Amino acid sequence: MSMHEVCENWILDGADLQSEDSEKLKQHLSDCNSCRTLQQNIARTEALFHETPVRAPAAGFTSRFLEMKRKREAEEKQLRFLRTAAAVFAGIGLVALTFCLLLMIPENLTAFLRFCSGTLGQIKVLARELSAVFAVLEKPLTILAGSAAIAFLIYFIGLFISACFLHVKRVRNEGMAVYAENN
Amino acid sequence: MAEVSKDIILAAMQGDESAFGEIVETFQNPVYNMCFRMLYNEGAAEDAAQETFWKAWTNIKTYDINRSFGSWLLSIAAHHCIDLTRKKQVPQVEIDETMEEILPERTPLPLEEVERQEREEQVQKLLKKLNETDRAAIIMRYWNDMSDREIAEALNLTESAVKSRLFRARKQFAQLWQDAEQEN
Numbered sequence: 325m326s327m328h329e330v331c332e333n334w335i336l337d338g339a340d341l342q343s344e345d346s347e348k349l350k351q352h353l354s355d356c357n358s359c360r361t362l363q364q365n366i367a368r369t370e371a372l373f374h375e376t377p378v379r380a381p382a383a384g385f386t387s388r389f390l391e392m393k394r395k396r397e398a399e400e401k402q403l404r405f406l407r408t409a410a411a412v413f414a415g416i417g418l419v420a421l422t423f424c425l426l427l428m429i430p431e432n433l434t435a436f437l438r439f440c441s442g443t444l445g446q447i448k449v450l451a452r453e454l455s456a457v458f459a460v461l462e463k464p465l466t467i468l469a470g471s472a473a474i475a476f477l478i479y480f481i482g483l484f485i486s487a488c489f490l491h492v493k494r495v496r497n498e499g500m501a502v503y504a505e506n507n
Numbered sequence: 508m509a510e511v512s513k514d515i516i517l518a519a520m521q522g523d524e525s526a527f528g529e530i531v532e533t534f535q536n537p538v539y540n541m542c543f544r545m546l547y548n549e550g551a552a553e554d555a556a557q558e559t560f561w562k563a564w565t566n567i568k569t570y571d572i573n574r575s576f577g578s579w580l581l582s583i584a585a586h587h588c589i590d591l592t593r594k595k596q597v598p599q600v601e602i603d604e605t606m607e608e609i610l611p612e613r614t615p616l617p618l619e620e621v622e623r624q625e626r627e628e629q630v631q632k633l634l635k636k637l638n639e640t641d642r643a644a645i646i647m648r649y650w651n652d653m654s655d656r657e658i659a660e661a662l663n664l665t666e667s668a669v670k671s672r673l674f675r676a677r678k679q680f681a682q683l684w685q686d687a688e689q690e691n
Contacts (some may be wrong), residue, residue: 334672365681373649379540386531
């Protein structure tokens with residue numbers, strides 16, 4: 325590598341040089357116009373960057389951030405709930421689907437239908453037993469129901485008569501009061 | 508670069524919102540500066556800076572307490588901006604337009620302001636010539652005084668890769684000055 329290339333690398337590298345190397349560079353710069361221009365241009369760039377201040381955001385950046393943060397957190401909470409609900413529903417759906425697919429297997433389907441028909445048969449037997457019990461108790465139950473119906477009828481007739489009696493009494497009292505006022 | 512005490516960082520890691528608010532207050536300028544110089548769009552830079560702090564908040568448990576918090580934040584900001592640039596999700600705004608947003612309408616500019624505007628324009632022109640990762644490395648070096656090792660850590664590169672990227676970038680800058688002078 326020539327001295328020119330070495331010096332060019334030193335300039336572009338921008339690292340601090342040891343005194344000996346620094347001296348060599350200085351000597352080369354006095355002879356080499358190209359390296360001198362390169363160094364000047366690098367220095368101009370660095371000076372420009374150093375003179376350009378750090379750019380600041382508009383006032384109220386922190387409060388804008390905190391507002392945005394609260395909003396996003398609320399949205400994420402909502403999204404988390406929806407995700408959980410979706411996962412639960414998906415789980416239920418998966419179980420139901422598995423169940424349906426298992427039923428689709430002919431053996432399982434016949435076993436399931438047998439189970440259903442067995443349950444229905446048991447319900448049928450229970451209903452038949454209940455009707456047999458009712459058949460034995462038919463007469464006493466009819467008498468009991470008839471007596472209850474008559475008792476209710478008597479009760480309602482009594483209620484009606486007493487209401488009519490109270491009404492007549494009130495009208496009579498009002499009439500007597502009017503008569504007393506007139507005389 | 509500014510730093511916050513470990514107690515504040517630990518409190519934020521425990522979910523303390525006010526402690527994290529203090530962190531945002533401390534690092535808003537370097538983070539925003541990184542986003543602005545990467546994207547050169549005020550609105551996009553604000554959004555990117557907010558996103559950086561949101562990512563930091565949601566991933567704060569992964570932060571290594573022995574590392575500089577500022578470098579960690581700048582690493583998140585740089586990666587986010589690199590992603591945005593690669594996906595071309597940043598509206599392109601020319602420097603003049605950006606300046607119009609900042610400066611009051613139709614008032615004559617003081618000399619200082621004109622110089623500042625010119626500097627910003629030159630900086631943008633230089634940075635725009637670099638690829639995203641080189642640009643992030645240059646911002647970290649010149650605006651945040653980060654060492655090669657810190658830059659390498661922040662950008663997931665090796666130290667030698669950082670050195671060669673900075674070397675290449677300086678070479679490009681020098682060439683750009685040369686070209687500009689020849690044009691004049």
